[in-house]
Amino acid sequence: MSEYILGLDIGSTKIRAIIAKNDGIFTVLGVGGADTLGIKKGVITNIEQAAGSIKQAVKAAVKGAGRSYDKAIISISGSYAKSVKSRGVITMENEIGLDEIKRAMQVAEAQANVPSDSVILHVLPYDFRVDEQEHIEDPLGMSGTRLEVSTHIVIAPESSIKNLKKSVEMAGVKVDNIVLSGYASSISTLSKDEKELGVVLIDMGGATCDIVIHLGNSLRYNDVVMFGSNNVTNDLSRALHTPLPYAENIKITYNDLINQGNSEVELPALGDSESENHIISLEIISQVILARV
Secondary structure (H helix, E strand, O other): OOEEEEEEEEOOOEEEEEEEEEOOOEEEEEEEEEEOOOEEOOEEOOHHHHHHHHHHHHHHHHHHHOOOOOEEEEEEOOOOOEEEEEEEEEEOOOOOOHHHHHHHHHHHHHHOOOOOOEEEEEEEEEEEEEOOEEEEOOOOOOOOOEEEEEEEEEEEEHHHHHHHHHHHHHOOOEEEEEEEHHHHHHHHHOOHHHHHHOEEEEEEOOOOEEEEEEEOOEEEEEEEEOOOHHHHHHHHHHHHOOOHHHHHHHHHHOOOOOOOOOOEEEEOOOOOOOOOOEEEEHHHHHHHHHHHO
């Protein structure tokens, strides 16, 4: 039986929507996007404007898919999220099954030091211990009398999540689940070896960079840096004295600054006056970008 999924990636500069069919293999049916309004640094600042941008993105995806879907999985910026560590311990008589693992994780969740104004997004196990045997990746099917689990718990302010849900619901969509964008990115992009050996994933957006660390095939750390590609655009605009659209184009066109055919570019000056264009060397552009990143 086919399952249809609507996914929303809500960023500070762009909102993306995708409708896909899952019948064992994911098939993309429709995609849509919109410039973000009402969200700054990953946080809702105007619910009505944010809802309008979400609605526009969903409408485009629905048009491409030829069908509507009223429940969505939401990917949110790490600017919402923090994390805490917690352990859960249970005793048992039989071999370890899914119920025992679930109970241990529920104990870890209940004992976590979560602020009263926050909600839990993810409870992610990263280490198990059965009796005196440590560093067990998956205890399913093992025998023992004591099971301990160490968890990485992702939390977010309840008020921020409520505002996000309200924006999505105003766009005519119900929130089925909320996923940390850095965690979602790590699932889709990292190989098993990368996760096992240890890797830092940086998901750079327009206004923020989400950071997650995987080690031993488990997520161990998440954070956000209030810096994104828009900062590079602003730096170029100021340093080169050129309008933002031209600075954005320079950033995209010459982003690697390697093997460029021309050593200079011609740019219009800031202001309303019909000033003559000025010539800027790629070396200066490189210095501006590298000073930021």
